[in-house]
Amino acid sequence: MKIAIGNDHAGTDYKMSVVEFLEEQGHEVQNVGTDLSDSVDYPDFVHPVAEAVSSGQADFGVLICGSGNGVSMTANKHQKIRAALCWTAEIAQLAREHNDANIISIPARFTSQPQAINIVNTFLNTPFEGGRHQRRVDKIACQ
Structure with missing residues (x-):
């Protein structure tokens, strides 16, 4: 699968772990996403992920910021995007099963890195x- 991933400064370390897992x-x-811990504006990294998913250039998207809220709100402004804020694997599973979510938003300040990887894995493997x-x-x- 092709996965687009974006993050702000709060999600850099998590993003690196998730990218390694996905590869x-x-x-x-x-x-x-940014590879630095310097403060950035998350919409600058969300819009390219949402555009990649909505255009079919990516199968799914992963977004990571401090709370997960800002990135999710931004992504959901795009047509064809159903971004779900998920802080547990169970929520990620339901987002896929019931909502056909195509982007997952992870709150780095409220999950551990192993949890984030489990959430992404569950999301991508749930039909x-x-x-x-x-x-x-x-x-x-x-409409």
Whole structure:
């Protein structure tokens, strides 16, 4: 799979761990996040991830910031994006199964790095259930 990943300064260390994990799993990773700990504006890194996923250049996206909220809000401004803020593997599983989320947002200040990797792994390996959930997902996008 092709995975686009972006982060702000609060998520740099987490991003490095997640990228290493994804590459070990054989995924192609497009890193558009900062590699530094200097303060940056997260939308500058979110928009390229959301555009890659919405255009089909990436299968999924991973966003990491301090709370996960800002990156999720920004990504969800894009058409075809369903970004889910996930702080446990169970929430990531439900985001995929029930909401067909295509971007995961991880709060670095509220999870450990091993938890973040588990959350990403669960997210990428959980299929969308479809069925009754498809009807609801179809109603998310504004026409």
